[in-house]
Amino acid sequence: MPDRHTMLRQISEVSFVINDLTLFLDTHPTDKGALDLFDKYSQERKLLLNDYEQQFEPLTTDYVQTETEHTNKDFCHHADKRHFTWVDGPTPWEGGHI
Structure with missing residues (x-):
């Protein structure tokens, strides 16, 4: 992968x-x-x-979900519960991309 x-x-x-x-x-x-x-x-x-x-995480709001639990816990602080996935992933200062 x-x-x-x-x-x-x-x-x-x-x-x-x-x-x-x-x-x-x-x-x-x-x-x-x-x-x-x-x-x-x-x-x-x-x-x-x-x-x-x-x-990883959504790059556009077209792929934001609210009814999901992520298995990738690297940058997801809420992987074990329902959450707004737009906040998943590294921030730019953590190596994320805009």
Whole structure:
């Protein structure tokens, strides 16, 4: 299983592709190839974000949960009870990423 930094790099790379495709689609909104690539990489990003959230903590509020208990107790101070998972994970001064 990839480590935190490897997964963050993968998410960053796919996010860059999506941002670039978004700019292209702003001026070429009917380009089939670009639309297909956008769909492909958007789905890949969703899977990567979901996998990252399952292993570590949510990176966006889209993946925040309130009905979960995390098994990863490294940076989760409330792993044994229902909590707002946005607070899980290291803070920037603990090596976390914004």
